[in-house]
Amino acid sequence: MPxxxxxxxxxxxxxxxxxxxxxxxxxxxxxxxxTLFTRIVIMALAAVSLNLILGFGGMMSFGHAVYLGIGGYxxxxxxxxxxYSGFVQWPVVILASALFALVIGALSxxxxxxxxxxxxxxxxxxxxxxxxxxxxxxxxxxxxxxxxSQFVDPLNLSNKTQFYYVCLTxxxxxxxxxxxxxxxxxxMVLQGVRSNEVRMRAVGFPTYRYKLTAFxxxxxxxxxxxALLANQADFVSPSVMYWTRSGDLIIMVVLGGMxxxxxxxxxxxxxxxxxxxxxxxTEYWQIILGPLLLLVVLFARGGIDGLLGMLSERxxxxxxx
Amino acid sequence: MSSPLLEVSHLAKRFGGIVxxxxxxxxxxxxxxxxxxxxxxxxxTTLIAQLSGSLFADSGAIQFAGADIxxxxxxxxxxxxxxxxxxxxxLFLDLSVLDNVALAVQAHAGHSFSFxxxxxxxxxxxxxxxxxxxxxxxxxxADRLTAALSHGEHRLLELAMALAGKPRLLLLDEPMAxxxxxxxxxxxxxxxxxxxxxxxxxVEHDMExxxxxxxxxxxxxxxxxxxxxxxDDIRANGQVREAYLGDAEVAHx
Numbered sequence: 001m002p003x004x005x006x007x008x009x010x011x012x013x014x015x016x017x018x019x020x021x022x023x024x025x026x027x028x029x030x031x032x033x034x035t036l037f038t039r040i041v042i043m044a045l046a047a048v049s050l051n052l053i054l055g056f057g058g059m060m061s062f063g064h065a066v067y068l069g070i071g072g073y074x075x076x077x078x079x080x081x082x083x084y085s086g087f088v089q090w091p092v093v094i095l096a097s098a099l100f101a102l103v104i105g106a107l108s109x110x111x112x113x114x115x116x117x118x119x120x121x122x123x124x125x126x127x128x129x130x131x132x133x134x135x136x137x138x139x140x141x142x143x144x145x146x147x148x149s150q151f152v153d154p155l156n157l158s159n160k161t162q163f164y165y166v167c168l169t170x171x172x173x174x175x176x177x178x179x180x181x182x183x184x185x186x187x188m189v190l191q192g193v194r195s196n197e198v199r200m201r202a203v204g205f206p207t208y209r210y211k212l213t214a215f216x217x218x219x220x221x222x223x224x225x226x227a228l229l230a231n232q233a234d235f236v237s238p239s240v241m242y243w244t245r246s247g248d249l250i251i252m253v254v255l256g257g258m259x260x261x262x263x264x265x266x267x268x269x270x271x272x273x274x275x276x277x278x279x280x281x282t283e284y285w286q287i288i289l290g291p292l293l294l295l296v297v298l299f300a301r302g303g304i305d306g307l308l309g310m311l312s313e314r315x316x317x318x319x320x321x
Numbered sequence: 322m323s324s325p326l327l328e329v330s331h332l333a334k335r336f337g338g339i340v341x342x343x344x345x346x347x348x349x350x351x352x353x354x355x356x357x358x359x360x361x362x363x364x365x366t367t368l369i370a371q372l373s374g375s376l377f378a379d380s381g382a383i384q385f386a387g388a389d390i391x392x393x394x395x396x397x398x399x400x401x402x403x404x405x406x407x408x409x410x411x412l413f414l415d416l417s418v419l420d421n422v423a424l425a426v427q428a429h430a431g432h433s434f435s436f437x438x439x440x441x442x443x444x445x446x447x448x449x450x451x452x453x454x455x456x457x458x459x460x461x462x463a464d465r466l467t468a469a470l471s472h473g474e475h476r477l478l479e480l481a482m483a484l485a486g487k488p489r490l491l492l493l494d495e496p497m498a499x500x501x502x503x504x505x506x507x508x509x510x511x512x513x514x515x516x517x518x519x520x521x522x523x524v525e526h527d528m529e530x531x532x533x534x535x536x537x538x539x540x541x542x543x544x545x546x547x548x549x550x551x552x553d554d555i556r557a558n559g560q561v562r563e564a565y566l567g568d569a570e571v572a573h574x
Contacts, residue, residue, distance in 0.1 A: 185427055185435040185443070192424050195413035202375075202411070203482070204399040204428035213434070 005312035007305070011262055014269075018168060022161045034160055040272045041167045042228045047252040047264035048174050049221035054250070055259035056182050057214050058194030062117045063104070063124025064249050067097045067219050069241030071226025073131060076143040076236040080136075086149035086157075093227040094220050100127075101219025105212045112197075124241055132238040142237025149231055157231055167228050171265070174221050179261045181217070190214055194259075255296055257305030266304045324387060325350045326520050327372075327490055332381035334367055334544075341367040342378065343544035349490070354512075354521045356531045359541035360564075365524050366408065368541065369494050372522070373405040374398040386489060400429065404488030406479045408495045408524075414468040418459060418478060421467055422450035425485035453481040457511060473504035480511065490520045497527045509533060532556070540564070 002008050018041065025034040046068060053059040074093040083089065108119040137143045148157040157163045181187050189210045192200045200207050230236040239245070248271065256267020274292070278285035300307045325348035334342040341364045349355045359365050370376035372383065374395035383391045390398060399405075413421050423446045427433060430445065440446060454460045457477040462470060470478065476496055483491055496512070497505050509530050515521065516534065525531050531538060532552045539549040542564045548555060555561055 180437050180439075183439045183441060184437055185433040185440045185446075187436075188420070188424060188427060188440045189433045191416060191420075192413055195415050196411060199407075199411045199413065200424075202373075202395060202399070202405070202407075203425050204396045204486070205433070206396060210433065 005309075007308035007312040010308055014262075014266070015172075022164055026161075031160075034164060036272070036276060038160070038164045038167055038232055039229075040269055041164070041171050042225055042232060043249075043252065043272060044265040044268035045167070045171045045174055045228070046222045046225040047249055047256065047268045048171070048178060048261075049218045049225065050249045051253045051258065051261075051264040052178050052181065052221070053211075053214050053218045054253055055257075055263070056178075056187065056194060057190045057211060058197075059109070059211060059215065060117050061108075061120040061215075061218075061246075062243070062250070063120035063122075063246050064218070064222060065243070065245035066104075066124035066127045066241045067101065067222035068226035068229060068245065069127060069131060069236070069238065070097045070100050070219075071223035071228075072230035072236035072240055073137065073143070073226075074223070075149060075227045075230045076145050077137055079145045079147060079149075080143060084147045084150045086151045089149050090224070090227060093223050097219045097223025097226075098216050100223075101216040102212070105215035105219070109208060109211050109215065121243055121246070124246055125243055128238050128241050128243075131241070138237070140238065142235055142239070145230060145234045145236065148234065149227070163232065167232075170224060170228070174224075175261055175265070177221075182261070186210065186213070251293060253303075255293065255303055257303030260302070260305040263303055263305035270304060324384075326386055327522070328384040329372070330382050330384070332368070332371060332378050332383065334371060334376065334378050340544050342371065345381070345541075345544070345546055347539050347546060347549060349520060349522060351520055353536045354516045354523060354534055356523045356525060356535035356538045357541060358525065358528070358531055358538060363541040364544040365541055366494070367544075369405070369492055369522075369524055373403065373492055399486065402487070402489035403492065404483040404486050404490070405492040406483045406494060406496060408498060410472070410475045410479060412467050412475060412478060412482075414466075416467060417463070418465050418467050418470065419447070419450055419454065419463040421478060422453050422481050422485050423447060425482040426450050426453075429486045449487075450485055453485040456484060456515075457481045458507075473500050473507070476500060476504075476508065477511070480515075484515075484519075488519065490522065491515070493521060493523045493525075495525055496523070497525055497530055505530065 021037050022034055025031060046064070050061065050064045053061055071093045074096045075089050078089050078092060104120065104123045108116055108123065111119060131137070132140045151157070155162065157166060182190065189200070189205055192205070193207050193211060197207055226240065229240065252267035252271050253264050254267070255270055256265065257263025274289060275285060278288050296303060302309060327349040329348070330346045332342050332345045345368060357365055357368070367376065371378050374393060378391060382389060385401065385403060413424065426446050426449045427440070451460065451463065454463055457480050459474060459477055459481060462474060467478065480496060497508055500508060505527060512534055523531070523534065535552055537550060538552055538555045539546050540555060540561050547564060548558045548561050
């Protein structure tokens with residue numbers, strides 16, 4: 001049982017709120033909230049996957065959104081060919097993203113620093129232009145998906161509430177998976193690499209194979225996120241893997257808190273809600289987002305989660321606050 | 322007598338026109354604390370690098386525990402029991418002190434493709450790590466963040482990490498570097514205790530420590546070993562005095 005700090009209580013409240021959101025949506029008749037939060041939950045899954053390699057492994061991938069596209073197109077292309085069964089689609093999503101991550105990782109992880117950033121970016125942009133050029137699947141215009149992934153009754157992804165809970169279940173499972181991973185021997189190696197890779201090799205770890213494994217796991221989780229995103233939008237286009245989308249994922253991770261398990265979820269909520277609220281005021285909402293992000297990077301290195309941790313220390317839970 | 326644990330024969334390494342290691346031969350029997358001294362630029366670090374495997378020699382051979390390891394890469398040397406501590410402190414600063422040592426234990430505990438069981442409550446990793454920390458006197462710092470420790474404590478942690486792999490030979494590269502007098506004394510006491518259980522090759526600038534600890538000393542000048550013997554022999558050696566030690570320093574030691 002984790003200690004009862006301000007931060008932990010808030011995390012628990014947040015997770016419960018996510019579980020209860022459809023109830024609110026039904027009672028208040030706020031259908032838009034459900035749509036928005038379905039999208040938030042899906043993007044949170046992508047951010048959690050990026051955090052595994054960026055936050056815990058120190059691998060600054062600038063092409064992570066490519067797996068959103070791989071997952072989305074695996075669903076879209078199969079649906080386009082008349083294969084609607086999720087039992088076929090989703091394993092294909094997992095396999096395709098794993099394979100893609102294996103190839104990108106095998107090549108890019110031989111470099112580090114700026115080169116690693118540039119190579120991951122280059123691979124993602126390459127995929128973007130390749131999919132934009134496939135006329136059969138809509139090219140630049142994207143591909144409409146006429147039927148969502150089919151599973152057995154009573155599971156029906158076209159039902160918005162059910163779909164939300166499917167997304168949320170996968171997100172929670174991914175968070176638990178990452179939590180177990182980073183605390184295992186494998187996770188210790190990953191954190192050692194982030195901290196001091198030269199020393200890791202000197203002490204006897206063949207670091208490359210561990211990094212590559214993490215890279216593939218992160219790719220698969222993000223691929224699943226892409227499959228969900230395509231299902232929600234009933235549409236997939238190359239723009240989901242454009243480099244700015246990879247940037248959005250990095251912002252979510254940094255904003256929420258790198259290297260904490262639930263930080264990216266907070267980051268995804270913060271960024272997407274902010275986008276929603278601010279774009280109501282002005283078209284140029286990023287003018288407000290920019291300085292906000294700057295403040296976080298300058299004054300709260302641990303992101304939102306780090307800030308909450310600091311508040312917990314300032315106001316211990318034993319005293320009423 | 323059994324064959325020595327480490328035997329270096331006719332080792333040579335040159336960088337362009339500079340001969341960094343010039344026909345170096347020496348042997349360290351099991352249980353000895355052998356010190357390697359020499360003025361700056363004598364090639365001590367290059368020699369250590371060749372022993373630990375981060376550099377390969379141009380010619381010559383290195384035998385460890387009866388096996389030829391001349392071409393064995395660094396990671397593999399660490400696995401057969403050659404542990405190196407670093408001259409420049411190189412730790413996992415954002416992990417806890419115990420995590421640092423536990424990682425060193427883990428490196429010698431088979432592969433780490435274990436994805437589910439929590440490593441931080443794994444007794445097979447934590448107990449040897451705690452034992453190594455106790456050995457260097459850092460047990461009360463186990464849960465501290467490594468970055469929060471003093472320089473002296475970092476040196477001790479380096480030592481604990483080297484010990485954690487249960488090495489057969491410890492290569493200690495200037496463990497005293499940057500330590501104050503009090504911390505140096507503590508380190509000397511530590512090494513004296515370790516000497517009972519480990520074979521050690523010590524590279525060190527601190528003459529007082531070297532003469533107090535070493536069973537035998539080799540003196541490296543311009544990549545060449547000019548003398549090798551007991552501390553008394555070295556102290557009495559006129560060539561060594563001339564080449565390296567100030568007379569006063571030898572008399573003092």
